Amino acid sequence: MKKFFALVTAAMLSVTMLAGCGANADKAEGEQAAASGEAMETPVDIGIIQLTEHPALDAAREGFVQGLADAGYTDGDKVNIEVQNAQGDQSNLQTISQKFVSDRKDLILAIATPAAQAIAAETKDIPILVTAVTDPAAAGLCSSNDVPGGNLSGTSDLTPVKEQIDLLTKILPDAKKVTVMYCSGEENSAIQADMAEEAAKSKGLEIERKTVTSTNDVAQVTESVVGTCDAIYIPTDNVLASSMPLVSSITNPAGIPVIVGEQGMLEGGGLASITISYSDLGKTTGEMAAKIIEGADVSTMPIGYAPNPQLMLNTDTVSELGITIPADIEASAVKVTTTASDSAQ
Numbered sequence: 051m052k053k054f055f056a057l058v059t060a061a062m063l064s065v066t067m068l069a070g071c072g073a074n075a076d077k078a079e080g081e082q083a084a085a086s087g088e089a090m091e092t093p094v095d096i097g098i099i100q101l102t103e104h105p106a107l108d109a110a111r112e113g114f115v116q117g118l119a120d121a122g123y124t125d126g127d128k129v130n131i132e133v134q135n136a137q138g139d140q141s142n143l144q145t146i147s148q149k150f151v152s153d154r155k156d157l158i159l160a161i162a163t164p165a166a167q168a169i170a171a172e173t174k175d176i177p178i179l180v181t182a183v184t185d186p187a188a189a190g191l192c193s194s195n196d197v198p199g200g201n202l203s204g205t206s207d208l209t210p211v212k213e214q215i216d217l218l219t220k221i222l223p224d225a226k227k228v229t230v231m232y233c234s235g236e237e238n239s240a241i242q243a244d245m246a247e248e249a250a251k252s253k254g255l256e257i258e259r260k261t262v263t264s265t266n267d268v269a270q271v272t273e274s275v276v277g278t279c280d281a282i283y284i285p286t287d288n289v290l291a292s293s294m295p296l297v298s299s300i301t302n303p304a305g306i307p308v309i310v311g312e313q314g315m316l317e318g319g320g321l322a323s324i325t326i327s328y329s330d331l332g333k334t335t336g337e338m339a340a341k342i343i344e345g346a347d348v349s350t351m352p353i354g355y356a357p358n359p360q361l362m363l364n365t366d367t368v369s370e371l372g373i374t375i376p377a378d379i380e381a382s383a384v385k386v387t388t389t390a391s392d393s394a395q
Contacts, residue, residue: 094129094157094343097150099169101162102138104292105314106207109328110161110181110335117336123343136165138265138292143168151176157339160204162288163189163238170202177348180204181335182328184238184286186353195353203351205335209286209311210359211242213324215249217361218281218309220376221322225280227256231271231297233289234261242285242311250283268293269300276304284320286311294318298388302370313362317389321367322379326356360384 098114100107111133115125125131134149136142147169150158157177160166166180170191180186181204185195192198195206219225230246232239247257258279262271268290275282282301284290290297291314298319301308310320312328334354342348363383368375375383 091128093127094123095153095155096129096131096157096159096339097146097153097155098131098133098159098161099143099146099150099165100133100135101143101165101288102292103135104288105317106286106291106312106328107161107182107288109314110207110332111159113329113332113334114159114181114336114339115332116329117333118339119336120333121337121340123340129343138288140164140168144172147172157342159335159339163236164288166191166202166204174201176201177342178202178204179335179339179342179348181331182207182286184208185241188241189237192353197350198353199349201348203338203348203353205331205338205354205356207238207286207312207326207328207331208355209242209326210324211245211285211311212249213359214309214311215246215253215255215283217322217324217379218283218307219253219255220379221309221373222281222307225255227258227279229258229260229275229279229282231260231262231275231282231284231290232287234263236287236289239285239287242287246283246285262289265289265293268296272297272300276300276306279306282306282308284308284310284315286315291315291318294320298367302367305371307367307371307373313386316362316364317386319367319388320364321371322361322363322383324359324361326359328356330358331356362386364388 100111123129134146136146143165151173155176158169160169160180162182166183169178178201184206186192187195192202228250230243232243250257260271260275262268294315295318307321310316310323312325316323338351361383363385365385366388
């Protein structure tokens with residue numbers, strides 16, 4: 051009997067040793083696979099903080115996601131993208147920024163200047179890319195647009211302001227007084243307003259500035275310029291972009307042409323623009339994100355700009371205003387119409 055138990059004990063020890071050897075072999079195989087890059091990579095966590103919803107900012111966000119995908123980083127596969135929209139509320143921007151930092155995002159995209167300033171105030175470590183920001187350096191986001199330094203770079207939506215004022219004078223050669231309208235709280239808009247005033251004065255135009263503080267006073271300010279100017283110029287301004295259907299519901303019946311900074315505002319009822327593509331701008335930013343994921347240093351990446359601005363014309367607004375467009379502009383402009391869903395109620 052003792053001999054039997056001895057044999058059983060020996061057999062059990064042998065099985066245990068073999069199982070242990072198998073486990074060790076499996077572990078060694080796993081470690082070897084990880085060392086050779088065969089193990090599955092952990093997706094990169096990206097947070098997107100967007101100031102508010104309107105066509106230009108939405109297009110920039112969608113372009114960013116597409117730019118990443120084109121570079122091989124598809125959402126839900128190699129990257130996980132979380133989108134948060136502040137709905138134009140500054141306190142929401144701060145809350146979202148703090149959440150992204152607490153969540154230890156690997157990279158953050160900020161869309162529009164207030165969003166960029168909010169997240170930049172919360173972290174100096176996480177790489178930040180911005181887009182739809184007119185002048186990142188002037189907004190205090192980086193040391194310079196050529197060599198940003200720090201943890202932030204991205205793309206500028208600076209539009210060809212001088213060419214937009216030139217367009218105004220070509221379409222409206224008899225114009226004498228132009229109102230430049232923008233939100234006083236948006237630094238990017240003030241920069242463009244300065245540029246527009248300089249360009250307009252070089253054309254002999256009289257300039258008046260009118261500012262809004264929020265969407266709540268857009269109607270009142272717009273109504274205040276009716277009968278006081280020959281045309282209005284509105285740069286790429288987030289508050290007025292989201293309110294453009296309201297603006298055009300006042301200006302177009304009053305016969306006041308409005309030259310705008312970008313396509314979404316044009317589709318909201320503006321007359322004409324030389325505009326950049328926010329989708330292309332977003333794609334450029336997505337390409338920059340892919341390079342950062344692959345090891346590029348964000349601090350040395352210069353601020354990028356949108357290529358190939360396009361002349362665009364809203365044919366619905368032309369008809370409503372009853373004006374004649376110069377033949378060369380009519381022939382070369384990309385035609386758009388007022389978007390039905392954006393029409394003022």
